[in-house]
Amino acid sequence: MEKVLNQAEMLAEAILESEEYIAMRLAEQAAMKDEKATQLIAAYSEKRHNVEMLLADANMDHGALAKAGEELQNVEHAIDENEVLNKMRETNDAFNNMMKKVNSIIRYVVTGEEEHEEGCSGSCHSCSGCH
Numbered sequence: 193m194e195k196v197l198n199q200a201e202m203l204a205e206a207i208l209e210s211e212e213y214i215a216m217r218l219a220e221q222a223a224m225k226d227e228k229a230t231q232l233i234a235a236y237s238e239k240r241h242n243v244e245m246l247l248a249d250a251n252m253d254h255g256a257l258a259k260a261g262e263e264l265q266n267v268e269h270a271i272d273e274n275e276v277l278n279k280m281r282e283t284n285d286a287f288n289n290m291m292k293k294v295n296s297i298i299r300y301v302v303t304g305e306e307e308h309e310e311g312c313s314g315s316c317h318s319c320s321g322c323h
Contacts, residue, residue: 207291212286218283229280
């Protein structure tokens with residue numbers, strides 16, 4: 193078991209040294225330092241909480257819910273247009289994709305089973321390619 197744990201530690205260190213991890217952490221730090229980005233995240237959290245509270249109310253005010261939903265969508269739109277938050281999202285996606293590949297490799301080596309893309313039959317003859 194010691195060999196497995198040592199290899200796991202080496203893998204973890206390689207992950208921490210990967211371009212994907214470093215880029216993700218730098219983008220997160222940039223977003224935390226960016227006043228507009230932090231304001232948008234706080235506003236999103238507040239608007240989402242408002243919608244959740246209205247949905248939980250037994251005497252739901254549909255007009256207030258519609259207004260709160262619109263406000264939430266407006267903040268989501270502003271987040272989608274924010275370059276700092278987009279960079280953070282892109283680097284997070286790249287890191288998550290790398291981790292999925294790592295997990296897929298481990299699964300394949302341990303079980304011999306490949307993970308197929310959603311809708312994949314497992315046959316590569318008629319496939320345009322998922323790898």
